[in-house]
Amino acid sequence: MPIRPENRDRYPANWREISLRIRTIRAAGRCECRGECGDNHNGRCTAENGQAHPVTGSTVVLTTAHRDHIPEHVDDVNLFAACQRCHLRYDAAHHRATAAATRRRAIEDAGQLALAEP
Numbered sequence: 001m002p003i004r005p006e007n008r009d010r011y012p013a014n015w016r017e018i019s020l021r022i023r024t025i026r027a028a029g030r031c032e033c034r035g036e037c038g039d040n041h042n043g044r045c046t047a048e049n050g051q052a053h054p055v056t057g058s059t060v061v062l063t064t065a066h067r068d069h070i071p072e073h074v075d076d077v078n079l080f081a082a083c084q085r086c087h088l089r090y091d092a093a094h095h096r097a098t099a100a101a102t103r104r105r106a107i108e109d110a111g112q113l114a115l116a117e118p
């Protein structure tokens with residue numbers, strides 16, 4: 001997933017280096033998703049960088065995903081190499097959860113306001 005402009009400053013200066021090491025050395029060019037994206041893959045996703053994606057058939061461009069979605073958190077345990085499909089699915093689940101939490105908070109706030117009114 002491309003880095004969003006508003007988040008660019010949140011990535012460490014050596015992010016490219018970290019991301020590259022995760023993708024090429026630790027993951028050996030293969031998606032490390034083991035179901036985090038919601039598709040269980042019967043184990044680990046078989047998508048390999050530069051190869052045709054096993055599901056979509058498009059060329060895989062491996063990316064590095066943050067398990068907690070926080071750009072500053074670049075410990076190895078928080079990162080996993082992900083093909084586009086897994087990364088998008090993983091982030092989409094997070095976006096849905098974030099949107100739901102925002103809605104929930106708005107509803108709760110509205111409820112509290114309603115209770116506070118005479």
Ligand SMILES: [Zn+2]
Pocket residue numbers: 031032033045046047082083084085086087
């Ligand atoms: Zn994958």
Ligand SMILES: [Zn+2]
Pocket residue numbers: 033034035036037038039041045085086
């Ligand atoms: Zn996956």
